[in-house]
Amino acid sequence: MTVRGKISSAAPPAGECTETKGAPQHIGEAHCFEALGQRIVLNVATSLFYAVNNVAFELVEDAPGTNWANALRRAKRRFRARDVDDAAAYLEREHFLGLPKKTSPPPSPGLRPLSTLELCVTHACNLACRYCYGRNGHGDNPLYGSAIAHMPVEVAIKAVDLFWAGSGKLKELNLTFFGGEPLLNLALMRTVAEYCHAKEKDTGKKIHFSVATNGTLLDDEAVAFVREFKVGVQVSIDGPAELHNRNRSFRDGTGSYDSVIAGVRRLRAGRKTRIPARITAAHGAMDNLEVFRHLTDLGFASVHIEPALGGGCNGAELTAEDVDELLRQEEAVARYFVESIHAGRYANYHGLVRHLRDTRVVHDRRRHYCGAGRGLICVSNEGGFYPCHRFVGVKEYCLGSVETGIEHAGRHPFHALHVDARPGCRECWARYFCGGGCWNHAHTAHGGLERPDEEGACRLLRRQIELAMAVNAALDVPDQAVISGIYDETTLPHLKA
Numbered sequence: 338m339t340v341r342g343k344i345s346s347a348a349p350p351a352g353e354c355t356e357t358k359g360a361p362q363h364i365g366e367a368h369c370f371e372a373l374g375q376r377i378v379l380n381v382a383t384s385l386f387y388a389v390n391n392v393a394f395e396l397v398e399d400a401p402g403t404n405w406a407n408a409l410r411r412a413k414r415r416f417r418a419r420d421v422d423d424a425a426a427y428l429e430r431e432h433f434l435g436l437p438k439k440t441s442p443p444p445s446p447g448l449r450p451l452s453t454l455e456l457c458v459t460h461a462c463n464l465a466c467r468y469c470y471g472r473n474g475h476g477d478n479p480l481y482g483s484a485i486a487h488m489p490v491e492v493a494i495k496a497v498d499l500f501w502a503g504s505g506k507l508k509e510l511n512l513t514f515f516g517g518e519p520l521l522n523l524a525l526m527r528t529v530a531e532y533c534h535a536k537e538k539d540t541g542k543k544i545h546f547s548v549a550t551n552g553t554l555l556d557d558e559a560v561a562f563v564r565e566f567k568v569g570v571q572v573s574i575d576g577p578a579e580l581h582n583r584n585r586s587f588r589d590g591t592g593s594y595d596s597v598i599a600g601v602r603r604l605r606a607g608r609k610t611r612i613p614a615r616i617t618a619a620h621g622a623m624d625n626l627e628v629f630r631h632l633t634d635l636g637f638a639s640v641h642i643e644p645a646l647g648g649g650c651n652g653a654e655l656t657a658e659d660v661d662e663l664l665r666q667e668e669a670v671a672r673y674f675v676e677s678i679h680a681g682r683y684a685n686y687h688g689l690v691r692h693l694r695d696t697r698v699v700h701d702r703r704r705h706y707c708g709a710g711r712g713l714i715c716v717s718n719e720g721g722f723y724p725c726h727r728f729v730g731v732k733e734y735c736l737g738s739v740e741t742g743i744e745h746a747g748r749h750p751f752h753a754l755h756v757d758a759r760p761g762c763r764e765c766w767a768r769y770f771c772g773g774g775c776w777n778h779a780h781t782a783h784g785g786l787e788r789p790d791e792e793g794a795c796r797l798l799r800r801q802i803e804l805a806m807a808v809n810a811a812l813d814v815p816d817q818a819v820i821s822g823i824y825d826e827t828t829l830p831h832l833k834a
């Protein structure tokens with residue numbers, strides 16, 4: 338394992354070897370960018386990045402499409418020959434030349450065992466969020482087009498049994514209660530949790546529970562359940578009251594912010610409960626820096642901002658201009674993040690922290706973005722299986738039902754379309770840090786899994802990855818270690834690819 342340190346200048350000490358004769362003639366796959374006031378070059382083949390001086394930066398930037406000797410000659414017209422030779426020697430030593438285009442080994446042909454089940458215990462909700470995809474095309478009936486609200490007990494039990502059977506030899510499993518608003522069906526959550534505990538005893542497996550909630554129904558009974566079954570709670574909240582209430586109101590139009598805060602306080606009373614916050618950045622309601630500051634000050638363990646991209650968000654989708662603005666906001670957040678870590682203040686912006694470790698430590702290359710359709714499966718309230726919650730009700734992705742069983746063959750594309758096999762991704766410099774992006778963003782952008790959402794999600798992902806490298810270069814090594822710890826504690830189960 339190689340730890341990437343901060344490399345502040347490409348210029349090696351005076352007098353180092355400047356010999357370039359016999360060097361390979363072309364530079365390998367590289368990416369140059371500027372962020373947080375630094376010029377950074379990434380060697381895609383080694384996944385190592387370097388904050389460099391202008392000479393090295395421009396040499397790498399200029400080299401593709403020409404041979405190395407020409408690039409050096411051209412650079413010597415702009416910079417001192419000695420500086421160019423020093424930078425060239427440095428880049429050669431760091432294997433920017435001669436390494437072939439990197440691909441990862443072909444995946445094993447089998448399917449992954451199931452490790453995570455999203456159980457939609459209800460499709461009903463007590464809120465009427467402006468961007469809710471569950472409402473899309475269904476008028477005032479926010480049930481994802483379903484005829485019923487709550488999941489029947491027998492559906493839940495069969496779903497758990499099928500999930501358990503699909504988990505093979507895995508010993509650690511995850512179950513996320515999903516909705517609608519899952520706490521509207523707390524009785525079923527309890528039944529399922531008790532049933533799973535009985536199965537734990539029979540099978541020797543361990544299951545971890547979590548719930549994705551709007552936070553408004555965290556009353557004493559819900560809090561007691563969460564504590565009894567050690568349920569991890571992720572709360573959807575969109576930031577300060579004014580911003581939050583713009584999109585997340587009760588069905589009578591009243592803002593839900595105060596209810597969410599009251600629920601979170603109840604959950605935390607007398608305990609150090611770590612609560613991640615999930616935010617939706619939608620058209621007309623985006624201020625990521627303000628949201629991050631506000632939720633960090635409120636004590637949330639992490640802030641995960643999901644952009645409303647593609648169709649299905651009832652007109653609240655981000656426009657191309659919104660994406661431009663988000664890119665600017667991401668840089669402001671990254672600056673604030675560095676300031677916070679330097680000042681010893683806890684800060685966990687998930688979009689950055691996720692990539693901070695990936696870009697700092699050379700490890701297995703990321704070939705998928707999330708576990709959907711591979712380790713992760715979702716079951717709707719009526720008992721239909723889908724790759725994840727965002728595909729519920731999309732018939733072409735249905736993976737069977739609790740009656741007919743899980744159609745595992747339908748999971749193959751989610752395994753086979755890894756970044757080296759996917760058009761668009763296989764040429765992308767960010768592929769082994771990104772993993773290919775959200776399948777649902779691809780589906781809503783192009784109606785299929787093959788092509789990523791180039792105009793929306795890809796632009797955001799690439800900038801987040803660049804910013805993660807820039808943050809790493811701006812932090813000291815002990816700070817970077819702290820961040821790896823934060824990552825391990827707070828990464829959402831469904832994003833563990």
Ligand code: SF4
Nearest residue numbers: 762765771773774795
């Ligand atoms: S940024 Fe886009 S093109 Fe690049 S790997 Fe990710 S999904 Fe694929």
Ligand code: SF4
Nearest residue numbers: 707709725775776777
């Ligand atoms: S990243 Fe997208 S496809 Fe993956 S689990 Fe999340 S919503 Fe589903």
